[in-house]
Amino acid sequence: MPVKQAHPVCFPFNGLNCAKFAAVILTDTHSHLYAEQFDEDRDEAIQRALDGEISRIFLPNIDRSSIAAMHELANGHPDHFFPMMGIHPGSIQTDFEEELAEAEKWLFEHPERYCAVGEIGIDLYWDKTYFRQQQIAFRRQIEWAKQLQKPIVIHARDSFDEIFEILDEVNDNSLTGVFHCFTGSIEQAMRIIAYGGFYVGLGGVSTYKKAGMNAVIPSIPMEKVVLETDSPYLSPTPKRGKRNESAYLRYIAQHVADLYQTSMEQLAEVTTANSYKLFGR
Numbered sequence: 366m367p368v369k370q371a372h373p374v375c376f377p378f379n380g381l382n383c384a385k386f387a388a389v390i391l392t393d394t395h396s397h398l399y400a401e402q403f404d405e406d407r408d409e410a411i412q413r414a415l416d417g418e419i420s421r422i423f424l425p426n427i428d429r430s431s432i433a434a435m436h437e438l439a440n441g442h443p444d445h446f447f448p449m450m451g452i453h454p455g456s457i458q459t460d461f462e463e464e465l466a467e468a469e470k471w472l473f474e475h476p477e478r479y480c481a482v483g484e485i486g487i488d489l490y491w492d493k494t495y496f497r498q499q500q501i502a503f504r505r506q507i508e509w510a511k512q513l514q515k516p517i518v519i520h521a522r523d524s525f526d527e528i529f530e531i532l533d534e535v536n537d538n539s540l541t542g543v544f545h546c547f548t549g550s551i552e553q554a555m556r557i558i559a560y561g562g563f564y565v566g567l568g569g570v571s572t573y574k575k576a577g578m579n580a581v582i583p584s585i586p587m588e589k590v591v592l593e594t595d596s597p598y599l600s601p602t603p604k605r606g607k608r609n610e611s612a613y614l615r616y617i618a619q620h621v622a623d624l625y626q627t628s629m630e631q632l633a634e635v636t637t638a639n640s641y642k643l644f645g646r
Contacts (some may be wrong), residue, residue, distance in 0.1 A: 387508040388635045392421040392640040393611045395484070395518065395545045395566060395593035398446075399424060399434040402597040402608055411442065413612035421582055421637065422611050423644065424448045425484035425518050425545075428456035429467045446646055449481040454488040454520055457502045458495050465502055472509060480644040483518025484545060490522040502529065503564055507535055510542070516562075517542035518644055525553050536560050543643060546595050548576060551584045557587050564643055568593045569601035569609060574621045582624045591643065592636050 393414070403410050416421065422602045424435050426449055439448040450472040472479060485506040487499045494553045521528050521544055532540075541562030547554065548570050557563050565585055571578045582590075592614055594601075600609035601616040615629075622632040 389418050389630050390421070390637055391417070391419045391592065391614050391633050392418055392423075392637045393567065393594050393614045394423045394543065394591045394640050394643075395425055396422050396596045396611045397424070397427070397431075397598075398596060398611060399431065399438040400597055401434075403610075407438075410610045410612065411445075413610065414614075415445070417612045418633075419611050419613050419614050420445055422446050422639065423426075423480060425481075425641070426450050426468070427453045427484075428464055431502060432467070432471065437512065447477065447480045447644065449483040449518060450479045451481075451483045451485040451518070452502060452504050453484050454486050454499045454502070455491070457499045459498075461495070461498045465505060468506075469509065476513050476515075477522065479515065480646055481516045481542070482506050482513075482516050483516075483542075484520045485517060486520035486522075487524035487527050488520060488522045489524045496527075500527070503528070503531060504535070507531070507540070511535075511537075511539050514539065519544045520546070523562065525549055527547075529556060532560060536563070541643065543591055544583070545592075545593060546570060546599065548578065549581070551581050554585050558586070564589050564639060565593050566591050566593045567621055568595050568617060569599040569605070569613070572602040572617060573605070574602075578626060582621060587627075587632070587635050590621070590636055591639050592617055592621065592632075597602055 424446055426435055433575045435448050439446040450468050452468050485503055543564040543566045544557050545566040546568050554565055570576045594609050594611050594614050596609040596611055598609055600607050601613055604613050618632055622629050
């Protein structure tokens with residue numbers, strides 16, 4: 366099924382005359398639409414996102430097994446999808462050196478192709494067996510980002526303190542990035558912002574009542590927020606329990622806009638501007 370193109374868009378912050386465009390343009394800064402969960406209806410899922418004015422979708426890599434599918438999606442829709450390159454901490458195991466070598470090859474041979482190094486980080490939720498290897502991989506991928514002047518996309522699950530410990534050592538004016546799927550406290554959000562070049566990614570968990578994010582989000586400056594789905598995972602309310610997709614970003618955006626007591630249009634404008642600042646595209 367061919368995918369229709371979204372109508373032309375422009376943004377007030379890029380100096381163009383936007384008077385004739387009234388659409389709400391949303392940016393999904395973290396989606397795995399290349400994943401096998403979309404093999405049966407990927408074109409339809411893409412079209413639903415475009416129909417919902419979600420025309421900018423960023424694709425974090427997972428590991429060696431996901432690179433080909435990610436490239437295929439990004440190459441097929443270069444105006445809408447922007448790939449990253451990195452190794453997810455959940456894929457850092459005994460063969461982590463081979464995983465890193467593959468990602469490094471792609472990243473340094475085609476640096477212009479990727480908008481960020483990601484997703485990378487530390488995950489201690491499921492298994493702490495490879496914690497040391499995750500630390501090594503995280504540090505090494507941060508160094509790649511510095512060398513190539515690219516932002517990092519951080520996966521932090523049960524690992525804020527461990528990640529902060531590393532960032533406290535390596536952060537400088539050249540390092541930027543985003544803590545994706547942020548579920549932390551106000552204090553943790555302020556620590557992220559204090560690094561200077563980092564943003565907070567808000568996704569489906571932000572809509573869960575028991576997550577406690579309703580009390581945290583209004584304290585985070587909107588100028589430091591980007592939106593995401595992490596599809597096919599972590600569907601927002603009212604789609605919780607179903608496969609997530611980029612089209613569901615509107616539920617997240619509306620919830621976050623309500624918490625900021627602002628309009629969907631204002632939130633979309635600010636968070637999309639933030640995504641341009643972060644990723645440069």
